[in-house]
Amino acid sequence: MLIKTINAILTVLAGVGAALVLYWVLNKLVELLPGKWEDRVKPYFYIAPAFAAIALYLIYPAIQTVVYSFANADSTAWVGLKNYSALLGSHSFRQTLFNTVLWIVVVPAATIILGLAIAVLADRLKPGSEKLAKTTIFLPMAISAVGAGTIWRFIYATNPPNEPQLGLQNAIVTGLGHDPVNWLQLNTLHFNSFELMVILLWAQVGFAMVLLSAAIKGVPTETLEAARIDGASELQIFGRVIVPQIWGTVITVFITVTIGVMKIFDIVYVMTNGNFNTNVVGVEFFNQLFTNFNNGYAAAIVVMLMLAVLPIMIYQVRHFRADEAVR
Amino acid sequence: MSPTTPAATVAPGKARATSTSSRRSRRNQDTGGQGAANPLAKLTVLIVCLLWIVPTFGLLITSFRNRDDANSSGWWNVFTSPSSLSRLTFDSYHEVWTKAKLGDAFINSFAIALPATFIPVLIAAFAAYAFAFMRFPGRDVLFILIVSLLVVPNYVALVPLLKIYGDFHLTGTFPAVWLAHIGFGMSLAIYIFRNYMSTLPKELIESAKIDGASHFTTFWRLIIPMSVPALASFAIFQFLWVWNDLLVALVFIGTGDNQPITIAVKQLIGQQGQGWQLVTAGGFISMIVPIIVFLSLQRFFVRGLTAGSVKG
Known part of the structure; x- marks a missing residue:
């Protein structure tokens, strides 16, 4: 254990040190x-390691993946569109x-709706309890999917009837006199998928809540005041007043969550492995990739994912350009 | 004239009194909504918080129960049969830490997460400095490239990189995952840092230049200290992300001596014959570091997140 720890510390120092030395040497x-060239070249030296x-980790592999998606399982022969047709046909x-x-x-x-609802409700509490409530709901964000998987097993676990239930849901169901x-x-209407979604919601509603709550607090009081004077109800x-003003944040959260969901892996992998x-x-x-060792199928799946992300x-990019133009 | 003086001095006071009372009533309206909504709002938030905390609480309780208790009855029985309280124990923690080698995995997770957090922050900060404060041909095009790469899923990298790593015998080593996390976190880090740095006053940099400071000095002495909020919030995010990551670790390290804690706990779940008390203890060990980081640094984290969102 001690040797392991010392080794780990040395590895960390070596890695971090190497990065620092790299920039010192580059500089x-x-x-x-000579002076003029120094100014011209320096920016490129500063961005070179990042690029x-x-x-190496995004652009080259993206191109390579597209190439692999037209090749066979061990990338030794071309198969044309066969990977795509086989996948989509199954x-x-x-x-x-x-x-x-x-x-x-x-x-x-669901993340936006729940996050917004909790943000609005928590906003009405005293500052102390508001902070406590928000921390409680934000906290699962720090928990890994593996951790969440172990946690949620105690909600969904099933034992045969007549045995004591370890899962909370079945304890309630059997307590009411039904069979576990x-x-x-339970795949009726994809019920089990929804149960896995609940885990993800539990993990990330706090993220949405924190961002939306900050946006709501940023809404100028005068606009609310004016609406009240005009006799508008709270709803x-x-x-009509709050939501339009926080719409930018809603979109940001929506996009972030959507991208995360498109490539959802670990919760499903840990809970049911699909x-x-x-x-x-x-x-x-x-x-x-790792059970069937089929690079072609794996690459074709990623290419489809990339196409879905394209819009x-x-x-x-458009949004960023518009923002920069205003700045 | 004299009677008007007190009136004149009272008037502002009165005005102030009415203005504070109106402000107070306004705040009451703000916080209380329509009066009766208040207890209902309180109750709803309380129920939501309970729903959010109960699952984690169940895990914590189970990890302290002995083997028989944990596998034969639900964790809530701790409250219904007080005799089981006396049987709560730390044994499972001891057992997973040593026998299931979670202690080693715990250290591995640090060895993976610390450089995988620090190095991208450093690299991205340099790049962001160049984007924010230096003029050079191609700057805007390159930054647009960064923005467009923000959404590219890191799955694209896994198949080709496994081949490269295979050629260089990197698979299974710490640098294999460091480099991967550096690559995957880079575009977001540059994006956040550059947006933050471009809000810093340009005059400061100009005056530093006039004083004869080089870019390297300006970067370390001026920009880095001023960018701490952005750097900290990304660093926390990246640390949590790397520590909690399962996919990248599975692909580039796999099980074995260098496995991080997420893989070790996944292994424990796979061998359920060992019992729930071990799985839960392992699960809790894997969570404790991110939870501490999160709770102690939450302020920075939230500030960074919201600063980004207000702009984005």
């Missing part, structure tokens, strides 16, 4: 150049896509 190198990281993959769409439709909207339900295998004030028809694209990708990317 010394540029300063060797090296981005090029019933199980279409189910996987459907589940993913279900997540995309439900989770971002195998929650995670009208919320819908079994019982709860599979999503992220888990399918992982299993194609959001375009929106982001």
Whole structure:
């Protein structure tokens, strides 16, 4: 244990030290150049390591993945569009896509609604209790999906009838005199997928709440006052005065959550590994790569994901340009 | 004239009194909504908070129960049968820490998360400085590239990188995950830092230049200290993200001597024969660091998040 710890500390220091030395050396190198060239070249030296990281870890792999998606399982021969047609033609993959769409439709909207509701309600408490309530709801954000998986097992766990139930939901159900339900295998109307979504909501509603609450507090009091003088009800004030003014934040949260949900992996992987028809694209990708060792399928799945993200990317860039123009 | 003087002095006082009372009534309206809504709002928030905390509470209780109790009855029985209170124990923590090697995994998680947090902050801060304060051809195009990469899922990197790592025998080592997290966190970090730095007063940098400070000095002495809110909020986010990450660790490290705590706990879940008390103790060990980081640094985190959102 001691040796392990010392080793770990040395590794950390070496890694961090290497990064610091890199910049020191880069800076010394540029300063060797004659004055005018120093100023011209320096910006590129400052951004070079960042772009090296981005090029190696995003741009090159993105191109390579597109290439692999047209090749066979071990990337040794071209197969054309066969990976795509095989995936889209299989019933199980279409189910996987459907589940993913279900997540995309439900989770971002539910996150916004719950986050907004809690933000508005907590805003009416005394500052002390408001802070406590917000911390309680924000806290699961610090918990990993693996941790959340262990936590939620005690909600969804199932034992045979006549045995004591360890899961809270089944304790309630059997307490009311019914037979225990195998929650995670209950696929009627994709019920089990919704149960997994509840875990994600539990984990990230706090994030939405914090951002939305800050935005609500930023709404100028004069506008609320004016609406009240005009005789608007609280509900009208919320819908017509507050919501339009925090719309930018709502969109930001919505996009952030949507992107997170599109590539949801760990909660499903830990809870069901995609079994019982709860599979999503992220888990399918992982299993194609590491259970079936099929690079072609895995790459094709990622390419589809990239295509799905493209509209959001375009929106982001446009939004950024509009913002910069105002600045 | 004399009688008007007290009136004149009273008048502002009166005006102030009425203005404070009106402000107070306004605040009452703000916080209380429509009077009766207040207890209802309180009750709703209380119920929501209970719903949010109960699952975690159940985990904590289970981790302190002995093997028989944890596997034969629900955790809430601790409250219904007081005799089981005397059987609460730390044994499971001891057992997972040593026998299930969670202690090693715990240290590995630090060895992974600290450099994977610090290095991208450093690299991104330099790049953000260049984007915010230096003029060079291609600057705007390159920054648009950063913005567009914000949403690219990191899945794209996994297949090609596994091949590269295989060629360089990097798979299974700490630098393999450091580099991956540096690459994946980079565009967000540059985006946040650059947006923050461009709100800093340009005159400060100009005057530093006139005083003969180089960019390198200005960066370290002036910009880094002034950018602490943005740096801290990204660093906290990145630390939580790396510590809690399962996918990148599974792909580039896998199980074994260098596995982080998320993989170790996932293994425990897989071997449920070991019992719930061990799984829960392991789960709690994996959560304690991010929870401490989160609670102690929440202020920075929230400030950074909201600063970004107000702009975005």
